[in-house]
Amino acid sequence: MIEAGIIGGAGYTAGELIRILLNHPDANLNFVYSTSQPGKPLHSIHQDLIGETELQFTNMINKDADVVFLCLGHGNSKKFLDENQFSQNTKIVDLSTDFRMKSDKHNFIYGLPELNKKKIESANFIANPGCFATAITLAILPLAEKELLKDDVHVNAVTGATGAGTSLSGTTHFTWRDNNFSAYKSFEHQHLNEIGQTVNQLQSGEGGNIFFIPNRGNFSRGIHATAYTKFSGNLEDARKIYKDYYKNAAFTFLTDGELHLKQVVNTNKCLLRLQKFGDNLLITSVIDNLLKGASGQAVHNMNLMFGLEEKMGLNLKASYF
Numbered sequence: 001m002i003e004a005g006i007i008g009g010a011g012y013t014a015g016e017l018i019r020i021l022l023n024h025p026d027a028n029l030n031f032v033y034s035t036s037q038p039g040k041p042l043h044s045i046h047q048d049l050i051g052e053t054e055l056q057f058t059n060m061i062n063k064d065a066d067v068v069f070l071c072l073g074h075g076n077s078k079k080f081l082d083e084n085q086f087s088q089n090t091k092i093v094d095l096s097t098d099f100r101m102k103s104d105k106h107n108f109i110y111g112l113p114e115l116n117k118k119k120i121e122s123a124n125f126i127a128n129p130g131c132f133a134t135a136i137t138l139a140i141l142p143l144a145e146k147e148l149l150k151d152d153v154h155v156n157a158v159t160g161a162t163g164a165g166t167s168l169s170g171t172t173h174f175t176w177r178d179n180n181f182s183a184y185k186s187f188e189h190q191h192l193n194e195i196g197q198t199v200n201q202l203q204s205g206e207g208g209n210i211f212f213i214p215n216r217g218n219f220s221r222g223i224h225a226t227a228y229t230k231f232s233g234n235l236e237d238a239r240k241i242y243k244d245y246y247k248n249a250a251f252t253f254l255t256d257g258e259l260h261l262k263q264v265v266n267t268n269k270c271l272l273r274l275q276k277f278g279d280n281l282l283i284t285s286v287i288d289n290l291l292k293g294a295s296g297q298a299v300h301n302m303n304l305m306f307g308l309e310e311k312m313g314l315n316l317k318a319s320y321f
Contacts, residue, residue: 001028002027003030005033005062006021006029007033008033008034008072009042009057010036010045010057014069014295016294017069017299018032018046018049020296020313022049022052023313026312027067029053031058031060032058035059040057042056061086064089066091067090067093068086069295070092070096073096076098091306093126094108094127095294095298097130099127100133101194114138114141114252120305128301129194129293131159131289132157132191133198134287135157135289135292136157136191137194137195138272138285139227139285140229144199144207147202149199150206152208153208153209153210156213156215156225157213157215157224157226158215158224159214159222159223160222161216161221162221162290181215181217183213184215186214187211192212195210195212219261221289221290222287222289223286223287227285228282231276231281235275235276239274242254251296252270253270254273255272255273257273259272260286263318266317268314270286270292271286296314296316
C-alpha cells in the first residue's frame with residue numbers, strides 16, 4: 001500500500017486528490033497538511049466528504065511517506081521543500097509551476113505521460129503540467145513529434161472558474177462570472193513557456209510561434225481549446241499521425257464528433273477532434289482542468305512511478321446531467 005500525503009490541503013486540486021486517493025485500491029491517504037485548517041476534519045472544507053472519512057487536517061508531516069503531492073500556491077513548493085526534508089525514498093509530485101521549466105538546479109521530470117512516460121516511470125520528482133498546457137500540448141504533440149509545427153499555431157481556450165483557485169478576486173465572484181466572458185493574459189500566459197519547452201523537446205529546428213488567447217468562462221470546471229496551424233496533408237493523413245501517436249495513451253482519445261465539456265468533466269480524459277479547412281488543420285481539445293489538468297494527472301504519474309496500471313483509481317465517469 002502506497003502511503004500518500006498532501007501538502008496544502010484546502011484548495012480545489014487537493015480536494016480532488018483526496019477524493020481519488022480515498023478510493024484508490026493501492027494507496028492510503030496518510031496525512032493532509034494545512035497551515036490554515038489543522039485539527040479540523042477534511043469534510044469541514046471539502047463538504048462532500050461527510051461520511052467518507054474522519055481524517056483531519058494536520059500541521060505535521062510524515063517524512064517517510066511514499067509519495068507527497070504539493071498543492072501549494074505557485075512559488076511556495078520550492079520554499080516548502082527547502083524548509084522540510086523527506087526520506088530519500090519519498091517521491092514528490094508538485095502541482096505548481098515551480099519546477100516545470102527544465103533546469104540544472106533541480107531534477108524534476110515534466111509529468112505529461114503522453115510525452116514522458118518512460119522517464120516518469122523511473123522518476124522520483126515530478127512537475128505536474130498546468131491545465132491549459134495539458135489541453136494545448138496534447139492538441140499539438142503529434143505534429144511536433146513529426147516536426148510539422150513549422151508555421152504559427154493559433155490557440156483560443158476557455159477555462160472554468162476553478163482554474164483560478166479558491167482565493168477570491170474581482171473576476172472570480174459569482175456576480176462577475178455569471179453571464180459573463182472575458183479574455184486575459186493574451187499572448188503572455190505563463191503556460192506558454194512549458195508548451196514551448198515541450199515542442200522544442202520533440203521538434204528540432206525553427207518552428208512558428210504559438211499565439212494563445214486564454215478566456216474565462218462562466219462555468220465551474222473544464223477547458224475547451226481550439227488550435228489551428230498550416231498542414232499540407234489531408235484529414236486522413238492528420239488522423240493517422242494522431243492515432244499512431246496516441247495508440248497506447250491511457251486517457252487521450254481521438255473522436256469524430258463535436259466536442260463539449262460534459263464529455264470530460266469529472267474524468268481524467270482528453271478528447272481530441274481534427275478538422276481540415278483549406279490548408280489549416282483545426283484541433284479541438286477538451287479536458288477537466290482539475291483532473292486531467294491537475295489532480296487526475298498527478299495520480300496517473302503516481303501510478304507510473306510505482307509500477308501500477310495506469311488507470312488505477314482513475315476510472316472516473318462523466319455526468320451529463
